[in-house]
Amino acid sequence: MSMEDPFFVVKGEVQKAVNTAQGLFQRWTELLQDPSTATREEIDWTTNELRNNLRSIEWDLEDLDETINILFRGVCAIWGKQTDEQDMKDQMSTSSVQALAERKNRQALLGDSGGQTWSAGMTDKYGHLDRELQLANSHFIEEQQAQQQLIVEQQDEQLELVSGSIGVLKNMSQRIGGELEEQAVMLDDFSHELESTQSRLDNVMKKLAKVSHMTSGMYGV
Template identity: 30%
Template sequence: MSQDPYDEVKADVLTSLSQLHQLAGTISRLSRSGASDPLGDGDSELHRATAELEANLRTIEPDLEELDESVAAVAEPGVAARLGISDREVRARHDFVERVKGEVAAIRRQIPSQTVSPILDRKRHSAISAAYPPSYHTDDAREGGEDTADDPNAAFEAQHQTLLLEQQDRTLTDISGTVGLLREQAQLMGREVWEQNQLLDELDQHVDSTSSRLAKAQRRMDRFVRENNSTSNWLIFILMTALSILLFIILFV
């Protein structure tokens, strides 16, 4: 029987997904703190985190495809039964793959708003500063620019928090499913233990019955031996008496 690759690939996907969420949180934190690239050479911490996030996305996608192919193969008629996988487990695997796909897609959608928007905002402010004197920059314009720069970060943070909550919900669901499977196994083990106890009770009854019959047979044998011993003693006494009389007659008559 061929080995099911689902568990191994799932572990790799979960590891990559955890790294993606950590990097997404780092990008969100750096965006809120106003991390920038003063030299404009793309070597800021924010850009490095974004590049690492994109690299991890490229890494997780092949694993996700392999996991999807594994789930599709198990879903083929007769394959799950041959591998000993229940229909519930097949549905759980399919839901897991779809959930991870959604989280990866959501994280990927947030990359442009985190990397392009701050740069464009800085270029826009530089162009305004070059075209107009400082006196032309009203407070309303500055507030509008700040709102424009902050909105993508706030949206990313909100969606990132939503993804984290959804991941926690899915994790709790997986844990609940695992607990359910453990409960079913415990019930099955309980039934098996009860059946074993029933068999042991029946065996004890058979042993007691056999012991009782053996005791009765032993008592009968003892009584038979005692009776035979008494009869044998009388026969020996009679034979000895007869032999004595016969010997007396032969010798003295």
């Protein structure tokens, strides 16, 4: 089997996709563990990329399984034996064994149960992972909404405090203004009283001067 055979081509694509998916899964886990450092855009992008990579792996594995079936039928035709497909795969080349091991590793990575076959478990497995992704995203959104709600409540409390302070200052300003108006009225009244007193004092002084002048005339002073 040459390196140009479809088996090796698909196997390389699957391995590359698995490596990419593992990196995305690690990053996705880090983002969910510490949402405060993640943006909504990064969470969505990582989730979508992880989902797309897993679906791509599923398609590539279907191609790989089809390639193995073709090889199986060819070997059966050469050997002329009716051998059980699974037993025949176990007797294939080292490359086929490695592909099977990689498949089992991917099953373990994605949480597939041992009692299910690969083709039967693919849909449930990816459906379960997709539900986990959606659930994790829902939790992230709920946490973000809770944080936003907390911020809004704190801002409302601060606005209430500021509003209360403004109300107190307004009342103080009104009281001070009222007192100043009262003082202005008192000063105005005092000014009028002072003017009236000064006028009366002037009249008295004039009368006193006149009396003094008349008295001086009478006594020839």
